[in-house]
Amino acid sequence: MPIKVCIAGATGWAGSALSKGVANHPGFELVGAIARKKAGDNLAEVLDLGPGNIPIFADIDTALEQLQFDVLVEYTKPDSAMKNVLAALKKGINTVIGTSGLTEQDYKKIEEAATTANTSVLAVGNFALTVVLLQKFSEMAAKYIPNYELIDYAHESKIDSPSGTARELAHRLSNVQESTLFVSEADLVGIKESRGARLEGVQVHSVRLPGHVISIEAIFGLKDEKLTLRHDSGASAEPYVQGALLAIEKVGTFKGLQRGLDSVMDF
Numbered sequence: 366m367p368i369k370v371c372i373a374g375a376t377g378w379a380g381s382a383l384s385k386g387v388a389n390h391p392g393f394e395l396v397g398a399i400a401r402k403k404a405g406d407n408l409a410e411v412l413d414l415g416p417g418n419i420p421i422f423a424d425i426d427t428a429l430e431q432l433q434f435d436v437l438v439e440y441t442k443p444d445s446a447m448k449n450v451l452a453a454l455k456k457g458i459n460t461v462i463g464t465s466g467l468t469e470q471d472y473k474k475i476e477e478a479a480t481t482a483n484t485s486v487l488a489v490g491n492f493a494l495t496v497v498l499l500q501k502f503s504e505m506a507a508k509y510i511p512n513y514e515l516i517d518y519a520h521e522s523k524i525d526s527p528s529g530t531a532r533e534l535a536h537r538l539s540n541v542q543e544s545t546l547f548v549s550e551a552d553l554v555g556i557k558e559s560r561g562a563r564l565e566g567v568q569v570h571s572v573r574l575p576g577h578v579i580s581i582e583a584i585f586g587l588k589d590e591k592l593t594l595r596h597d598s599g600a601s602a603e604p605y606v607q608g609a610l611l612a613i614e615k616v617g618t619f620k621g622l623q624r625g626l627d628s629v630m631d632f
């Protein structure tokens with residue numbers, strides 16, 4: 366039996382690339398979508414996915430009323446993500462979260478909801494394989510070097526800051542060890558914001574500029590030596606498709622909340 370998938374945000378930049386991937390996957394059936402402007406239309410026609418009807422609903426409540434599916438992919442925006450995820454979990458539907466901008470508090474709520482409903486959530490700050498590798502290498506480095514900071518670069522119209530990639534990396538590295546603050550906030554002379562934000566004990570800086578797509582840097586420093594781990598994405602949403610397909614396949618293999626694609630990969 367194929368896994369029935371509904372994608373919230375299916376008409377967007379990331380969601381439309383994933384919709385094509387799901388539609389062409391032999392183990393999945395794309396049964397519905399959520400998006401406001403194209404609500405009422407057929408996603409198969411909107412994205413030229415071939416014959417068949419894939420209804421687009423304006424909101425999660427209507428999709429849950431009118432459709433049966435196994436997995437929801439959340440790929441909308443931070444302001445709509447929580448509602449979609451919590452509604453799906455309440456109905457016992459496993460959920461893959463790609464949307465960025467969710468806070469640690471949001472993830473606590475999601476974990477509680479998943480546990481209560483005996484469902485599963487796989488939240489992935491960045492589905493790209495090379496970012497998964499950067500996360501792993503950064504964790505190895507942070508084990509030996511507590512002196513590090515993160516810089517997240519993105520295009521000028523990215524609304525969330527820090528990026529989902531930076532938030533997830535900060536979360537993971539804080540579990541290894543928090544980053545050293547050589548001069549505490551109290552002792553700092555000047556403008557404290559110029560030192561970036563402290564997120565789960567990790568120093569994070571966000572740059573938003575035209576000419577940038579998405580990049581992340583983890584910078585480590587020791588006396589007379591430094592290490593920079595950097596990832597740069599290109600302009601298409603292709604790098605995220607394979608990872609998201611793997612997340613859809615694996616989300617039903619555990620219960621509760623797991624964060625990071627590596628949690629369902631062999632390392």
Ligand SMILES: NC(=O)C1=CN([C@@H]2O[C@H](COP(=O)(O)OP(=O)(O)OC[C@H]3O[C@@H](n4cnc5c(N)ncnc54)[C@H](OP(=O)(O)O)[C@@H]3O)[C@@H](O)[C@H]2O)C=CC1
Nearest residue numbers: 374376377378379400401402441445463464465490491492
């Ligand atoms: N984890 C990862 O690897 C990746 C994460 N992302 C993240 O995914 C999210 C989406 O990014 P992107 O595709 O660029 O965004 P887009 O703006 O291109 O697409 C957003 C999609 O969500 C829909 N949408 C937005 N708001 C609502 C709402 N309130 N109700 C229903 N549908 C809604 C939009 O349709 P409409 O406006 O018609 O409602 C559209 O289909 C972002 O948070 C981004 O950072 C992106 C790429 C990779």
Ligand SMILES: O=C(O)C1=N[C@H](C(=O)O)C[C@H](O)C1
Nearest residue numbers: 465490491523528529530579
């Ligand atoms: O906004 C984007 O475009 C992306 N956002 C994600 C993030 O916030 O990390 C990941 C991806 O690189 C694209």
